[in-house]
Amino acid sequence: MPTIQPRVLKGFRDSLPEMELMRAALVDKLEKVFNLFGFVPIDTPVLEYAEILLGKGGGETDKQVYRFRDHGNRDVAMRFDLTVPFARFMAEHVDQLYLPFRRYHIAKVWRGENTQRGRYREFMQCDFDIVGTDSASADADILLTAAEAMKALGVGDFMLRINHRALFNRFLAHIEAQQVSTEILRTVDKLEKSGTQATIDLLSTLIAPNLAQEVIAFIQKEDSFEKTLDKMLSYCTPGDVEASIARDRLRDIMDCVSAAGYEQNVVLDPSITRGLDYYTGMVMETSLTVMPEIGSVCSGGRYDELANLYTERRLPGVGASVGLDRLIAALEATGTASKTDISTEILIINQENATLRELHALAAKLRSAGYSTEVFPETKKPLTQYTYAEKKRIPLAIFAASPSGPFTLRVLSRRENLDVSDFEGLRGILERELHG
Amino acid sequence: MPTIQPRVLKGFRDSLPEMELMRAALVDKLEKVFNLFGFVPIDTPVLEYAEILLGKGGGETDKQVYRFRDHGNRDVAMRFDLTVPFARFMAEHVDQLYLPFRRYHIAKVWRGENTQRGRYREFMQCDFDIVGTDSASADADILLTAAEAMKALGVGDFMLRINHRALFNRFLAHIEAQQVSTEILRTVDKLEKSGTQATIDLLSTLIAPNLAQEVIAFIQKEDSFEKTLDKMLSYCTPGDVEASIARDRLRDIMDCVSAAGYEQNVVLDPSITRGLDYYTGMVMETSLTVMPEIGSVCSGGRYDELANLYTERRLPGVGASVGLDRLIAALEATGTASKTDISTEILIINQENATLRELHALAAKLRSAGYSTEVFPETKKPLTQYTYAEKKRIPLAIFAASPSGPFTLRVLSRRENLDVSDFEGLRGILERELHG
Numbered sequence: 001m002p003t004i005q006p007r008v009l010k011g012f013r014d015s016l017p018e019m020e021l022m023r024a025a026l027v028d029k030l031e032k033v034f035n036l037f038g039f040v041p042i043d044t045p046v047l048e049y050a051e052i053l054l055g056k057g058g059g060e061t062d063k064q065v066y067r068f069r070d071h072g073n074r075d076v077a078m079r080f081d082l083t084v085p086f087a088r089f090m091a092e093h094v095d096q097l098y099l100p101f102r103r104y105h106i107a108k109v110w111r112g113e114n115t116q117r118g119r120y121r122e123f124m125q126c127d128f129d130i131v132g133t134d135s136a137s138a139d140a141d142i143l144l145t146a147a148e149a150m151k152a153l154g155v156g157d158f159m160l161r162i163n164h165r166a167l168f169n170r171f172l173a174h175i176e177a178q179q180v181s182t183e184i185l186r187t188v189d190k191l192e193k194s195g196t197q198a199t200i201d202l203l204s205t206l207i208a209p210n211l212a213q214e215v216i217a218f219i220q221k222e223d224s225f226e227k228t229l230d231k232m233l234s235y236c237t238p239g240d241v242e243a244s245i246a247r248d249r250l251r252d253i254m255d256c257v258s259a260a261g262y263e264q265n266v267v268l269d270p271s272i273t274r275g276l277d278y279y280t281g282m283v284m285e286t287s288l289t290v291m292p293e294i295g296s297v298c299s300g301g302r303y304d305e306l307a308n309l310y311t312e313r314r315l316p317g318v319g320a321s322v323g324l325d326r327l328i329a330a331l332e333a334t335g336t337a338s339k340t341d342i343s344t345e346i347l348i349i350n351q352e353n354a355t356l357r358e359l360h361a362l363a364a365k366l367r368s369a370g371y372s373t374e375v376f377p378e379t380k381k382p383l384t385q386y387t388y389a390e391k392k393r394i395p396l397a398i399f400a401a402s403p404s405g406p407f408t409l410r411v412l413s414r415r416e417n418l419d420v421s422d423f424e425g426l427r428g429i430l431e432r433e434l435h436g
Numbered sequence: 437m438p439t440i441q442p443r444v445l446k447g448f449r450d451s452l453p454e455m456e457l458m459r460a461a462l463v464d465k466l467e468k469v470f471n472l473f474g475f476v477p478i479d480t481p482v483l484e485y486a487e488i489l490l491g492k493g494g495g496e497t498d499k500q501v502y503r504f505r506d507h508g509n510r511d512v513a514m515r516f517d518l519t520v521p522f523a524r525f526m527a528e529h530v531d532q533l534y535l536p537f538r539r540y541h542i543a544k545v546w547r548g549e550n551t552q553r554g555r556y557r558e559f560m561q562c563d564f565d566i567v568g569t570d571s572a573s574a575d576a577d578i579l580l581t582a583a584e585a586m587k588a589l590g591v592g593d594f595m596l597r598i599n600h601r602a603l604f605n606r607f608l609a610h611i612e613a614q615q616v617s618t619e620i621l622r623t624v625d626k627l628e629k630s631g632t633q634a635t636i637d638l639l640s641t642l643i644a645p646n647l648a649q650e651v652i653a654f655i656q657k658e659d660s661f662e663k664t665l666d667k668m669l670s671y672c673t674p675g676d677v678e679a680s681i682a683r684d685r686l687r688d689i690m691d692c693v694s695a696a697g698y699e700q701n702v703v704l705d706p707s708i709t710r711g712l713d714y715y716t717g718m719v720m721e722t723s724l725t726v727m728p729e730i731g732s733v734c735s736g737g738r739y740d741e742l743a744n745l746y747t748e749r750r751l752p753g754v755g756a757s758v759g760l761d762r763l764i765a766a767l768e769a770t771g772t773a774s775k776t777d778i779s780t781e782i783l784i785i786n787q788e789n790a791t792l793r794e795l796h797a798l799a800a801k802l803r804s805a806g807y808s809t810e811v812f813p814e815t816k817k818p819l820t821q822y823t824y825a826e827k828k829r830i831p832l833a834i835f836a837a838s839p840s841g842p843f844t845l846r847v848l849s850r851r852e853n854l855d856v857s858d859f860e861g862l863r864g865i866l867e868r869e870l871h872g
Contacts, residue, residue, distance in 0.1 A: 004488060006527040006746040008481055009512060014525055016532065017476035017539070024467075024477060031460075036803050038780035038810035040453035040828075041460060045444055045558055046482065046514075046544065047502070052440060066483070068504030071548040076445060078482075089450055091442040096452065098827035100813055103453070108482065112507040122481055130813070137792050137813035144796075148803070252792060259793040259839075260800035310442040344474035356573050356688060357695040360580075364696035367472050367584070374474035377536055377566070377573035391534035392476075403695075 011113070011121030021343065022328060023124070026153065027106055030126060030322060033149045037141060039102040039128050044085040046108070050077040052088050055309060064111040078110045082127045082321075090131060091310030099132030102141075106324075120325075129319025131306050136249055139282045139302060140256030142318050146286055146298045147262045149322065155297075155330050157289035160262075161269035162253070165279050165301070166246035168270070170236040171218055180206045182277060188219060189275035219271035225254055228268045246281075253282060280304045284320060291330050297323045343372060345434055347389045347397045349410075350376040354401040361403040369427060371434070386412060396433060398426075409433075447549070447557030457779065458764060459560070462589065463542055466562060466758060469585045473577060475538040475564050480521040482544075486513040488524050491745060500547040514546045518563045518757075526567060527746030535568030538577075542760075556761075565755025567742050572685055575718045575738060576692030578754050582722055582734045583698045585758065591733075591766050593725035596698075597705035598689070601715050601737070602682035604706070606672040607654055616642045618713060624655060625711035655707035661690055664704045682717075689718060716740045720756060727766050733759045779808060781870055783825045783833045785846075786812040790837040798839040805863060807870070822848060832869060834862075845869075 008014060015023065031041070050067050054077065067077040079085050082105045090101070106126045113119045128145060130138040143160055150158040172181045187194075187202045194202070196216060203212035218235045222228040229247055236243040250268065257266050274283040281302030288297060300320025307315050346366055348359050359375045366373040374394075376385045382399075389397055389412055399408040405422045409429055420426045444450060451459065467477070486503050490513065503513040515521050518541045526537070542562045549555045564581060566574040579596055586594040608617050623630075623638045630638070632652060639648035654671045658664040665683055672679040686704065693702050710719040717738030724733060736756025743751050782802055784795050795811045802809040810830075812821045818835075825833055825848055835844040841858045845865055856862045 002527070002743075002745060002747050004491070004745050006488070006524045006743075007485070008528075009483060009485060009506075009510065010508070012481035012483060014481070014529065015479035016529065017478055020477040020479055035779060036806075036808050038808060038828075038830075040779045041456040042453055043451035043456055045448035045450070047445060047448060047546070047558065049443070049445060052442070055440070063507075066504075066506065068502075070445075070502065071499075072446070074445065088442045092444075093450065093452065098824050100824075102810070110483070122483065133813045135813040137786070137796070137811050140792070140796060141811070141813070144800075255791075255793045256796040259797035307442075309440050343471060343476045350573070355691070356576070357691045360573070360576060360692040361695035364580075372472050372474060374538070375573050375577070377569045377571040377577070388534050388536075392474075394474075 009121070011115040011119070013120065013122075017343070019328075022331065023324070026324065026327060026331070027126075029152045030106070030149055031104075033145060033152050034104045034128055036148065037102070037145045039104045039145070042086075042089065042103045042105055043107065044079070044082075044089055044105070046078055047076050048079060048085060048088070050075040052310075053077045053079060053084050064113055066110050066112060080111050081109055082107060082125050086127070086129065087307040087315075088310055090315055091307040091313070094311070094313055094315070100130050100138065101132055102128070102130045104128040124324045126322040126324050127319060128322075129306075129317050131315050131317030131319075134281075134302075134304075134316040136252035137256060139249070139253045139318050140260075142300060142320050143253065143257055143266060143284060144260050144262060146284070146320055146322075147257075147265050149298070150265075150286065150288075153327060153331070155288055155290070155327065156334060158265060158286055158297075159289070160266045160284055160286050160298075161272045162250070162266060162282055162284045163268065163270055163272040164246040164250050164282055165273070166242050166281065167232050167236070167250075168218075168273055170240050170243040170246070171232070174235065174237045174240070175207070175211050175214060177207045177211060184215065185273045186275040188215065188271060189273050191219070191271055221267065221269050221271070225268045228270060232270055249281065274299060274301050278303050282318065288330055290334055294326045294329055295323075297326045297330065299323075344374050344392060344394045345371050345396060346373045346430070347385065347394045348373065348375045349382060349385050349397050349399050350379050351382070351399065352379055358400070358402055362398070362400055365403055365423065369430075371430060386410075396430070445557070447551040447555070449556065449558075453779070455764075458767065459760070462760065462763060462767070463562075465588045466542070466585055467540075469581060469588050470540045470564055472584065473538070473581045475540045475581070478522075478525065478539045478541055479543065480515070480518075480525055480541070482514055483512050484515060484521060484524070486511040488746075489513045489515060489520050500549055502546050502548060516547050517545055518543060518561050522563070522565065523743040523751075524746055526751055527743040527749070530747070530749055530751070536566050536574065537568055538564070538566045540564040560760045562758040562760050563755060564758075565742075565753050567751050567753030567755075570717075570738075570740075570752040572688035573692060574754050575685070575689045576696075578736060578756050579689065579693055579702060579720060580696050580698060582720070582756055582758075583693075583701050585734070586701075586722065586724075589763060589767070591724055591726070591763065592770060594701060594722055594733075595725070596702045596720055596722050596734075597708045598686070598702060598718055598720045599704065599706055599708040600682040600686050600718055601709070602678050602717065603668045603672070603686075604654075604709055606676050606679040606682070607668070610671065610673045610676070611643070611647050611650060613643045613647060620651065621709045622711040624651065624707060625709050627655070627707055657703065657705050657707070661704045664706065668706055685717065710735060710737050714739050718754065724766055726770055730762045730765055731759075733762045733766065735759075780810050780828060780830045781807050781832060782809045782866070783821065783830045784809065784811045785818060785821050785833050785835050786815050787818070787835065788815055794836070794838050798834070798836055801839055801859065805866075807866060822846075832866070 065077050065080050070076045109125050172178050183206050191199050200212050222231050272285050279301035283301035285296035286298035302318040304316050306317050363373045363375050397410040407420045407426050409418045501513050501516050506512045545561050608614050619642050627635050636648050658667050708721050715737035719737035721732035722734035738754040742753050799809045799811050833846040843856045843862050845854045
C-alpha cells in the first residue's frame with residue numbers, strides 16, 4: 001500500500017518532457033551563439049560557504065536564501081544567483097585562466113521567495129560576461145551576443161535598450177540629488193509598471209516637484225541616438241568630463257553595433273537604469289515587439305569590480321543575463337516552440353506475426369539510417385499502440401514481419417496506411433514524411 | 437581590501453571551461469543516442485520533502501543526505517539520486533503521460549560522503565529507464581542503448597555483462613541459503629575487488645564451506661552464452677519453473693541484441709549481481725577493455741516496482757545509469773577527449789591602425805560564415821594578444837585594417853603568417869586550417 005503522498009514543495013515544479021525538450025532546444029541555440037562569440041562554459045557548486053555567498057554581513061537577500069548547517073557543522077547555502085559564485089570563481093582561478101575571460105553559465109538557482117505572482121523558488125539562470133577589460137568593444141560584444149541570440153531563437157522583432165549609468169549620475173549631481181540617487185534609480189526603473197504620474201509623485205517624496213519633472217523630462221527618448229545623447233548632455237553641468245566620457249563610450253559602442261549590422265535593434269533609452277548599485281557603465285535591457293508586457297528578456301550592464309570581496313585583483317567586466325522562463329513564454333505564445341517536442345520518429349508496431357528478433361533488427365536498421373525509432377515492447381492491439389504513439393507525438397508507425405520488408409507505414413496524423421515492398425522504398429517515404 | 441577567502445566546500449569543485457566543454461560534448465553524444473531510442477528528458481526539483489526522498493523511516497543513506505528546515509519550517513532534503521525523484525514523478529504524473537514511458541535524466545545529486553578515496557559530495561548522474569512494461573524487448577533496449585552510447589562516445593572496445601537475479605535466487609534456494617541471500621549477493625558483487633579466496637572466506641562465514649565453493653563455481657563464466665546458461669540451470673533444482681522463465685527471458689534478450697548487431701558486446705556473466713535488493717530481473721554492468729580497472733561505466737537492471745511507496749499503480753521497469761565521471765576519466769586516458777576544448781576559432785588582433793568599427797564589421801562577417809570569432813577588446817602588443825590566444829587554445833589570429841582586406845592570418849601553432857588579399861581568399865585558408 002502506498003503510504004506517502006507524491007507531491008513537490010511549494011514554488012517547485014517538475015519539468016515534463018515537452019517542457020524539457022523546449023528548454024533544451026532553447027539552451028542549445030543560446031550555447032551556439034555564445035560559442036560563436038568566444039564565450040566558454042563553466043560550472044560552480046550549488047552549495048557554498050554562506051559567508052562566500054552572503055558576505056560577512058548579509059543583506060536583504062538573506063531571508064530568501066536556503067541556508068543550513070551541513071554534516072560538518074559548516075554554515076552553508078544554496079546559490080541564489082550566478083554572479084556571486086562567478087566572482088568567487090574568478091578570484092580563485094584567475095591565475096589558471098587568461099584575461100579577458102568570457103564565460104557563460106546556465107544553471108539553476110534557489111530563492112525562498114513569496115510564491116504569489118507566479119514566482120518559483122527554483123529557476124534557471126543564464127549569464128554571460130566578459131571580465132578583465134573596460135572597453136567599448138566588450139560592451140558591444142555583450143549587445144551583439146544578445147542580439148544574435150534573439151535572432152537565433154526566432155522570437156521576432158526585438159529592441160536592445162541601452163543607457164550609461166554615469167550620464168544619469170552626472171545629471172543627478174547637477175540637480176544636487178546624489179544623496180537619494182539609489183532611491184531615484186529604483187523609482188525610475190519601475191516607470192513602465194507604475195506609470196508617469198505615480199513616478200512623479202514618488203519622486204516628489206525624494207526631491208522637489210520641479211526636479212521630479214526634470215527627471216521625467218531627462219528620461220524621455222528623442223528621435224535618434226545622437227539627439228537623445230545631446231539632450232542628456234544638456235541636462236548635465238556644461239563641460240562635465242565624466243559625462244563626456246560616458247557619451248564617447250556610448251558612441252563607440254554604437255559604432256561597433258552598427259558595423260556588425262544591428263543598428264536597427266539598439267536604441268538609447270535614458271529611462272533604462274537597472275536599479276542596482278552594482279552597475280557603473282553601460283546598462284541594457286531587451287524587449288520583444290510581440291510581447292513587450294513580459295518585460296526584459298535579456299538584461300545587464302558594466303560593473304567596475306566583480307570580485308573585490310575575494311581578491312585585490314581588479315576585475316572590471318560587462319555581462320548580461322537571459323530570462324529563460326520569459327523566453328519560453330514568448331516562444332509558446334508565438335508558436336515558435338511547436339516542433340521541438342517530437343522525440344521518437346518511428347514506432348515499430350509489435351504483432352504476433354513477427355518475432356522480437358525481427359522487429360529489433362528493423363529498429364537497428366532504421367536507427368543506423370538516423371531515424372529515432374522504438375519497438376513497442378509488448379504485443380498489443382494496434383489501437384493501443386496507435387494511442388501510445390499519438391500521446392507521445394510519434395508521427396509514424398511501421399508494420400513488418402521482417403527487417404527487409406514488405407512494410408506497411410501508417411501516417412498517424414492522416415490515419416493513412418501506405419504499403420512499401422522494400423527498405424529502400426521505405427526510406428524514400430520516411431524522408432518525404434519526416435523531412436519533406 | 438578583500439576580506440573573504442575564496443574557496444569551495446570540501447568535496448565540491450568548480451568546473452573550468454576545459455572540463456565543462458568535455459562534459460558537454462559527452463552529454464551531447466549521450467542525448468543523441470537516448471533520442472535515437474525514443475527516450476525523452478525530464479527534470480525534477482533539487483529540493484524535495486525529506487519524507488518523499490527518505491521514506492517514512494529512513495535508512496543508511498540518511499546520514500549522507502543534505503537535510504534541513506526551510507523558511508516554512510518544512511523538513512526538506514537535496515536529492516541524493518535520480519531514482520527516488522523519478523518514482524515520485526511517475527506516481528504524480530502517470531495520468532498525464534503514457535506507458536511505457538522512456539525517460540532520461542542527467543542532473544546533479546548530493547551526498548555528504550567521506551571525501552577520502554576521491555569521492556565528491558556533488559556529482560552528475562545520468563539515468564535512463566523504461567517503465568510500465570515487463571518485457572524482454574525493453575530489457576534489450578536498455579542494453580542496446582548502453583551499447584550504442586559506448587560506440588558513440590568512442591571509448592574503444594566494451595563489454596556488457598548481464599545476468600538474471602532469479603537464476604541466482606533459485607540457485608540459493610536450491611542450496612537453502614535464501615535467508616542470507618542479501619549478504620551473499622553483496623559479497624559476490626565485490627568478488628573482483630576482494631579476490632576469489634577472500635570471497636570464499638567471507639562466504640564461509642555465511643554458509644557451509646562446501647556451499648561457498650559451490651557459489652564460486654556457479655558464478656564462473658563458460659565458453660558461450662548457452663553453455664553458461666546450461667551450467668546455471670544445472671545448479672538449480674531440476675524442473676524449477678522460475679529458473680526456466682529466467683532462462684527464456686535471457687534468451688529472448690540475447691535474440692534482440694543479436695538482431696541489432698551487438699552480440700559480440702554482450703556476455704552472460706553469473707558473477708554480476710548488482711548488490712541491491714531493488715533488482716528483480718536482468719542486471720547489467722559495462723566494462724571498458726581499455727580501462728577495466730575503473731569498474732562499470734554503465735550499470736542497471738530490471739525492477740518489479742518503481743513507485744510503490746507513492747502509488748498503487750504497478751510500475752515495473754528496467755533502466756541503467758551512466759557513470760559520467762568514469763567515462764570522462766576514460767576519455768582523458770585514451771586521448772579521445774582532446775579536440776573538444778577549442779572554443780573560439782579566430783582572434784581578431786586589435787591594433788592602432790584599425791578602428792573598432794572595422795574590426796567588429798570583420799567579426800560579424802566571419803561569424804556569418806560560421807566561424808567562432810572574437811575581437812581582442814583592447815589595443816595591446818601583438819605578443820600579449822598571441823599569449824591570450826594560446827592560453828585559450830585559439831588556433832588562428834587575423835590582422836586587418838578593413839573587413840574587406842587585405843588580411844594577415846597567423847597560424848599560432850606554427851607561428852606562421854600568411855598574407856591574403858580578399859575575404860574569399862581568407863575563407864579558403866580558414867577552411868583548410870580549421871577543417872582541412
